[in-house]
Amino acid sequence: MTVEDVQHPLVTHFDHHSVDFAHTAIDTVNTLREQAPVAWSDAYDGFWVVTRHDLVSEGFRDFESFSSRKGASIPALSFGSTHIPTSMDPPQHAVYRRILTPWFSQTAMGKREPWMRERVRELVTGLRDRGSWDFVPDLADIMPGTVTLTILGVDPARQQEFLAAMARGMANQGTTDPDVRAEMERDKQWLVDQILAEAADRRATPRDDLMTVLATEQLPDGSKITDAQIIDIVMVLLLAGFHTTSGALTALLVHIEHRPELRQRLMAEPDRIPAAIEETVRLYAPATGMARLVTKDREFGGVRMREGDMAFLLIMAASRDPRQFEDADEMDLDRNNGKSVAFGWGVHRCLGLHLARILLKIQMETIFEVVPDYRIDLERVRLSDTMGIGYLHESVPASIGGAR
Amino acid sequence: MIQVRVDAERCEGNAVCLALAPEVFELDDSGLAYVLPGEPATERQDDVRRAVDGCPREALLLAGE
Ligand code: HEM
Numbered sequence: 001m002t003v004e005d006v007q008h009p010l011v012t013h014f015d016h017h018s019v020d021f022a023h024t025a026i027d028t029v030n031t032l033r034e035q036a037p038v039a040w041s042d043a044y045d046g047f048w049v050v051t052r053h054d055l056v057s058e059g060f061r062d063f064e065s066f067s068s069r070k071g072a073s074i075p076a077l078s079f080g081s082t083h084i085p086t087s088m089d090p091p092q093h094a095v096y097r098r099i100l101t102p103w104f105s106q107t108a109m110g111k112r113e114p115w116m117r118e119r120v121r122e123l124v125t126g127l128r129d130r131g132s133w134d135f136v137p138d139l140a141d142i143m144p145g146t147v148t149l150t151i152l153g154v155d156p157a158r159q160q161e162f163l164a165a166m167a168r169g170m171a172n173q174g175t176t177d178p179d180v181r182a183e184m185e186r187d188k189q190w191l192v193d194q195i196l197a198e199a200a201d202r203r204a205t206p207r208d209d210l211m212t213v214l215a216t217e218q219l220p221d222g223s224k225i226t227d228a229q230i231i232d233i234v235m236v237l238l239l240a241g242f243h244t245t246s247g248a249l250t251a252l253l254v255h256i257e258h259r260p261e262l263r264q265r266l267m268a269e270p271d272r273i274p275a276a277i278e279e280t281v282r283l284y285a286p287a288t289g290m291a292r293l294v295t296k297d298r299e300f301g302g303v304r305m306r307e308g309d310m311a312f313l314l315i316m317a318a319s320r321d322p323r324q325f326e327d328a329d330e331m332d333l334d335r336n337n338g339k340s341v342a343f344g345w346g347v348h349r350c351l352g353l354h355l356a357r358i359l360l361k362i363q364m365e366t367i368f369e370v371v372p373d374y375r376i377d378l379e380r381v382r383l384s385d386t387m388g389i390g391y392l393h394e395s396v397p398a399s400i401g402g403a404r
Numbered sequence: 405m406i407q408v409r410v411d412a413e414r415c416e417g418n419a420v421c422l423a424l425a426p427e428v429f430e431l432d433d434s435g436l437a438y439v440l441p442g443e444p445a446t447e448r449q450d451d452v453r454r455a456v457d458g459c460p461r462e463a464l465l466l467a468g469e
Pocket residue numbers: 060068072085086087097144148236237238240241242244245248281285286287290291315341342343344345347348349350351352353355356
């Protein structure tokens with residue numbers, strides 16, 4: 001590469017939270033990646049947009065050059081403050097990740113599978129009885145939060161309230177309306193109060209749940225996890241799994257509705273569902289991208305980055321990079337997705353990936369089994385106007401046999 | 405004493421084990437995990453178990469309980 005490339009990066013107005021982006025997300029990321037593996041965006045306070053698969057993986061892997069300490073979002077999130085473990089670098093990151101991992105491991109999820117199946121079956125049977133429904137609020141948005149709250153040990157009777165407050169907070173992330181902002185503040189305060197009450201309850205009467213561990217665990221330096229940190233961890237757990245897993249379910253449902261032969265195949269060969277899920281999260285990034293702080297001056301992907309710059313590792317672009325994935329825009333159930341960055345890479349690789357995979361599998365199997373003749377009303381399917389967090393649907397109306 | 409082994413056929417090099425047991429695992433030049441020399445697994449049994457459990461590819465194998 002020439003000195004000129006390094007000094008004159010492609011400058012764009014790339015803004016992953018804009019409505020324009022939401023309407024053209026896939027085209028935009030595919031075009032940008034082919035224009036420049038790393039471009040500069042002048043949106044927000046300015047940031048590098050990293051699009052090529054090898055560079056995105058490298059950015060995730062190299063936590064010394066690309067630090068998480070300014071958080072993983074551009075602009076920074078309003079919920080919570082320190083974002084544990086998302087905003088931590090090794091070695092501190094490991095202290096918390098070690099506490100959380102056993103609760104979300106493949107073994108732990110396997111133990112909860114029968115219970116998850118039961119809950120999903122109840123919900124889908126309810127949809128069948130109603131005859132028509134919307135997959136987004138009526139199934140996709142319910143289960144991820146339900147499972148995480150159950151792992152934490154929150155009483156099932158109170159989970160609905162938690163989920164509603166979270167949903168309002170997420171839906172209005174970008175708003176500037178003072179009334180809505182005030183309501184969000186109230187929701188947030190309510191959640192904080194609830195979390196603290198749960199933690200206090202577990203200190204008094206410990207149980208076999210994650211909240212008890214958070215409230216009582218002794219850290220290697222002898223200290224306890226503070227109240228502020230507990231709030232933070234719980235918020236991250238709830239937020240991180242909520243729209244991501246929901247987005248993946250609806251993306252797969254809509255994808256196969258457009259391709260009846262693929263839907264038929266998955267119904268006939270349910271053991272192909274996990275492969276379809278891996279392809280779905282690759283093609284329709286439930287997590288659009290992750291931010292990092294550049295910690296030293298360096299050349300990266302043809303540009304000169306400066307210490308203190310922010311970089312956005314654009315998973316959505318990397319996941320369709322034809323250099324890594326042959327026929328990258330196609331769903332291929334036989335593809336080897338070993339290098340997929342849909343769940344991130346490196347030390348922050350998704351804590352909830354076993355939960356997401358198992359839950360998505362259960363949901364698809366149950367839908368095929370309980371409402372095999374469901375039809376999605378493709379004309380009324382609505383994509384979200386904000387794709388900055390992930391490729392999301394706003395509404396996926398469906399009914400049995402297509403009757404409304 | 406316990407021993408841990410990386411199944412190179414399964415390992416995808418995502419470095420989750422490094423996050424959970426940094427004293428035990430490292431990535432080699434081809435991007436796959438390996439166990440650091442000096443029986444670190446025995447001293448860090450809890451971390452190793454978490455890594456075994458946390459590996460998204462089930463590429464870590466425990467031996468000698
Ligand atoms: C299809 C569903 C999901 C996708 C695509 C996804 C994607 C991701 C990605 C890309 C990261 C990396 C963040 C970074 O590098 O900064 C991540 C981290 C994380 N995810 Fe997920 N996620 C999903 C579901 C879940 C679920 C269900 C949970 C439930 C608790 C969860 C919890 C987390 C947590 C706690 C982290 C932070 C891990 C750390 O910093 O060490 N995710 N996820």
